[in-house]
Amino acid sequence: MTGGASARTSFARRVSTMLYSRPRTRLGLLLSAPLAWLVLIYVASLAALLVTALWTVDDYTGAIKMEWTFDNIVHVVTGSLYQTVTLRTVGVALLVTVVDLIIALPIAFFMAKVASSRIQRLMVIAVLMPLWASYLVKAYAWRSVLSHDGILAWLLRPLGLDTPGYSLTGVVLTMGYIWLPYVILPLYAGLERVPNSLLEAASDLGAKSFTTFRTVVLPMLTPAIIAGSIFSFSLTLGDYITVNIVGGASQMLGNLVYTNVGTANNLPMAAAIALIPIVIMFGYIAAVRKTGALENL
Amino acid sequence: MVAGDSAIKLSKLTKRFGDFVAVDNLDLEIAEGEFFSMLGPSGSGKTTVLRMIAGFELPSSGTVQLGADDVTDKAPFDRDVNTVFQDYALFPHMTVLENVAYGLRVRGVGKKEREQQALAALETVQLAHLGSRKPNELSGGQRQRVALARAIVVKPKVLLLDEPLGALDLKLREQMQIELKALQRELGITFIFVTHDQEEALTLSDRVAVFNNGRIEQLGTPEELYDRPVSEFVARFVGTSNVFSADEAKAILGIDSKASVRPEKLRITAATGSAPSDLRIPRAIECTVEESVYLGVAVRIHTKTKAGQRISVLEHDSQQRWQRGESVKVWFEEQDLVRID
The missing domain is CATH 1.10.3720.10 (MetI-like)
Structure with a gap:
C-alpha cells in the first residue's frame, strides 16, 4: 500500500530530522551501547578484581570471607x-x-x-x-x-x-x-x-x-x-x-x-x-x- | 648565459621506469653561477632529471658530472648539491633552528658553531626570530624559507629547487620569485629550478630548457624561447601563440611551414583601414571579430578567418571596442612571424 509506505517514510524522515537538529541526542544514541559495555563490564570487573584482592579465604571451608584485609x-x-x-x-x-x-x-x-x-x-x-x-x-x-x-x-x-x-x-x-x-x-x-x-x-x-x-x-x-x-x-x-x-x-x-x-x-x-x-x-x-x-x- | 666552467654536465642521460622512458638520452651543460630552469608539463621528465642530479634516482644509462667529478653512482650524501623539496620536507620533530642546523650537525660541526651558522642562514631569509618554533607552527611561505635556509647553510655548489613555489598563493609566489633571484645573486651559486609555470621560468632564469616527453624541446634564454620558439609545443607552452598549421600557413600566409605569431605582435584595424604606420613590412589577414575581452591592462580580441582559423589579438592601447561580427583586418610585421617545425 502506497499510503502506508509513505507514512513509514515520513516517520523515518521525522526521526532523522529530529536527530539532525539535536546533536546531543545523536551523540548519546551513538555512544550509549559502547559506554555501557565499557563501564559495566570492563571497568566494573576491574573494580571487582581490586575488591576481591582485599578479601580472604576461610582456611577450613575454602569459602571466601568478605573481610577487609591488606x-x-x-x-x-x-x-x-x-x-x-x-x-x-x-x-x-x-x-x-x-x-x-x-x-x-x-x-x-x-x-x-x-x-x-x-x-x-x-x-x-x-x-x-x-x-x-x-x-x-x-x-x-x-x-x-x-x-x-x-x-x-x-x-x-x-x-x-x-x-x-x-x-x-x-x-x-x-x-x-x-x-x-x-x-x-x-x-x-x-x-x-x-x-x-x-x-x-x-x-x-x-x-x-x-x-x-x-x-x-x-x-x-x-x-x-x-x-x-x-x-x-x-x-x-x-x-x-x-x-x-x-x-x-x-x-x-x-x-x-x-x-x-x-x-x-x-x-x-x-x-x-x-x-x-x-x-x-x-x-x-x-x-x-x-x-x-x-x-x- | 653566464660565462664560466660548467657546474653540471649530463651526458646521454636516460631513465626508464619499466617500459616508460622518463628521460631520453639527455645532454645538458649548466654553467657555474647560472640560474637555470627546467620547464615542462607534468610527466615531461624535468623532475626526474633533478632527482638524478641530487642522487635520489640512479640513471638507467649515461653520466652525471658535478664540476670535474663523475657522481653518477654516488649517494646523495656524497654530492655537493642540495635540494629544496616541493613539500619542503622539514623534519616535524625538530625546531626551525634544528632543521636548518641539521646538515651541519651530521657533518659533525659543534653545537654552538652550527647554531650560529643556522641563525645566519635564517637571517638571510628573514626568519631569525622564529628559530624556536616547530615547522607545523609556520605558514606555507615561512616553511618555504626554512627549507631554503636549510639547503644553503651547508654551502652547496648547486642548489636544486623542485617546484618550490607551487604551493604558495600568487602574491606570495611573486614576492618569493624576487627574493629567490636576489638570493641567487648574493650567493653566486648555480640554481636549478624545476617548474611548470612558464612565467616563473621566464622571470627568473638566465636560461630555460623546455622539456617534453623526456627530451629537451628547446634550450635558450627566455627571450629566445619567447621570440623564436622552434616548435609548436614551445610556442604554445611558453606564453600564448597563434599557431598556423602547414596548410593554414600556406593558405593564409603563403609560406611553406608551420608558423606562429604572438597575440601582442598583432594589430587590428577596420576592414577598410590601412596598415598601422609603424609597421615596416605590413601583412594583413581578413577576419571577423568573435569576442572582445577587457583585461584591464589590455583588450584581448578573438577573431576568426574565413577558413575558420582562430587568431587572438592582444591590444594594449586600444582606441576602439570591436563588436561581435565586425569585419576587421589583423596586421603583423613580417619578421614577427616565426616559422616552426
Missing part, C-alpha cells in the same frame, strides 16, 4: 616467591619486547619504504595470517620445534649448538613469535606516516643511512614503538599458557594466578597477584607519558 597484598609484595616470579616475568616480557622490536623494525621498514605496493599488500596479509590460527596450535607447534628431536635441534647440532629446549629461552622465542604481528603493524603504520621526502632530505643534507635512521626515523617512530611495545610487553606479562607448554618448570605471574584460582582455590590471592601486572603497566604508561611520546600518538 594481608594478600602485603604477602604478594613481600613474599620472596612473588618477588622472584615478578622479576622473572618482567624480564621475559622485556626480552620478548626487545626481540620483537629488533625483528619487526626491518620488516616494517621494508614493507613501508622499500616494497612495491603489491609486495606490500602480500606482506600485510603474511603478517596477519598467523593471527588467524589458534594460539594453542602455535604454542604446541613451538613445543615440537623446541623439543630435543625437533627441527631446531636438527638445524643447530651441526653447528655445535643445541635447542634451548623447554625453558625461559623457549618461552621468549615462542612469545616473541606469537606477539610479533602486534609489533610489526604499529611500526608499519608509523613508518607509513614518515614521508619519503624526509628521508631524501636527510640524505641530501649529508646524513648516511644509519644517521638518517637515528635522527629522523627513530624520533618520528617513537609513538609507534611505544604502541607496539605495550602490546608485546602487556600480553607477555599476563600469559600462562605458553609458559605451561614450552616453559618447562618455570613459572610466571599468570601461572601463580592460575594455581591460586584452580588448585589452591584462593581467589582473593589470585586477584592480589593479578594486580601486579596491572600496576606494572600503569607504571610503564606513566613513565612513557612523562617523555611526552603519547602526545604524538
Whole structure:
C-alpha cells in the first residue's frame, strides 16, 4: 500500500530530522551501547578484581570471607616467591619486547619504504595470517620445534649448538613469535606516516643511512614503538599458557594466578597477584607519558 | 648565459621506469653561477632529471658530472648539491633552528658553531626570530624559507629547487620569485629550478630548457624561447601563440611551414583601414571579430578567418571596442612571424 509506505517514510524522515537538529541526542544514541559495555563490564570487573584482592579465604571451608584485609597484598609484595616470579616475568616480557622490536623494525621498514605496493599488500596479509590460527596450535607447534628431536635441534647440532629446549629461552622465542604481528603493524603504520621526502632530505643534507635512521626515523617512530611495545610487553606479562607448554618448570605471574584460582582455590590471592601486572603497566604508561611520546600518538 | 666552467654536465642521460622512458638520452651543460630552469608539463621528465642530479634516482644509462667529478653512482650524501623539496620536507620533530642546523650537525660541526651558522642562514631569509618554533607552527611561505635556509647553510655548489613555489598563493609566489633571484645573486651559486609555470621560468632564469616527453624541446634564454620558439609545443607552452598549421600557413600566409605569431605582435584595424604606420613590412589577414575581452591592462580580441582559423589579438592601447561580427583586418610585421617545425 502506497499510503502506508509513505507514512513509514515520513516517520523515518521525522526521526532523522529530529536527530539532525539535536546533536546531543545523536551523540548519546551513538555512544550509549559502547559506554555501557565499557563501564559495566570492563571497568566494573576491574573494580571487582581490586575488591576481591582485599578479601580472604576461610582456611577450613575454602569459602571466601568478605573481610577487609591488606594481608594478600602485603604477602604478594613481600613474599620472596612473588618477588622472584615478578622479576622473572618482567624480564621475559622485556626480552620478548626487545626481540620483537629488533625483528619487526626491518620488516616494517621494508614493507613501508622499500616494497612495491603489491609486495606490500602480500606482506600485510603474511603478517596477519598467523593471527588467524589458534594460539594453542602455535604454542604446541613451538613445543615440537623446541623439543630435543625437533627441527631446531636438527638445524643447530651441526653447528655445535643445541635447542634451548623447554625453558625461559623457549618461552621468549615462542612469545616473541606469537606477539610479533602486534609489533610489526604499529611500526608499519608509523613508518607509513614518515614521508619519503624526509628521508631524501636527510640524505641530501649529508646524513648516511644509519644517521638518517637515528635522527629522523627513530624520533618520528617513537609513538609507534611505544604502541607496539605495550602490546608485546602487556600480553607477555599476563600469559600462562605458553609458559605451561614450552616453559618447562618455570613459572610466571599468570601461572601463580592460575594455581591460586584452580588448585589452591584462593581467589582473593589470585586477584592480589593479578594486580601486579596491572600496576606494572600503569607504571610503564606513566613513565612513557612523562617523555611526552603519547602526545604524538 | 653566464660565462664560466660548467657546474653540471649530463651526458646521454636516460631513465626508464619499466617500459616508460622518463628521460631520453639527455645532454645538458649548466654553467657555474647560472640560474637555470627546467620547464615542462607534468610527466615531461624535468623532475626526474633533478632527482638524478641530487642522487635520489640512479640513471638507467649515461653520466652525471658535478664540476670535474663523475657522481653518477654516488649517494646523495656524497654530492655537493642540495635540494629544496616541493613539500619542503622539514623534519616535524625538530625546531626551525634544528632543521636548518641539521646538515651541519651530521657533518659533525659543534653545537654552538652550527647554531650560529643556522641563525645566519635564517637571517638571510628573514626568519631569525622564529628559530624556536616547530615547522607545523609556520605558514606555507615561512616553511618555504626554512627549507631554503636549510639547503644553503651547508654551502652547496648547486642548489636544486623542485617546484618550490607551487604551493604558495600568487602574491606570495611573486614576492618569493624576487627574493629567490636576489638570493641567487648574493650567493653566486648555480640554481636549478624545476617548474611548470612558464612565467616563473621566464622571470627568473638566465636560461630555460623546455622539456617534453623526456627530451629537451628547446634550450635558450627566455627571450629566445619567447621570440623564436622552434616548435609548436614551445610556442604554445611558453606564453600564448597563434599557431598556423602547414596548410593554414600556406593558405593564409603563403609560406611553406608551420608558423606562429604572438597575440601582442598583432594589430587590428577596420576592414577598410590601412596598415598601422609603424609597421615596416605590413601583412594583413581578413577576419571577423568573435569576442572582445577587457583585461584591464589590455583588450584581448578573438577573431576568426574565413577558413575558420582562430587568431587572438592582444591590444594594449586600444582606441576602439570591436563588436561581435565586425569585419576587421589583423596586421603583423613580417619578421614577427616565426616559422616552426
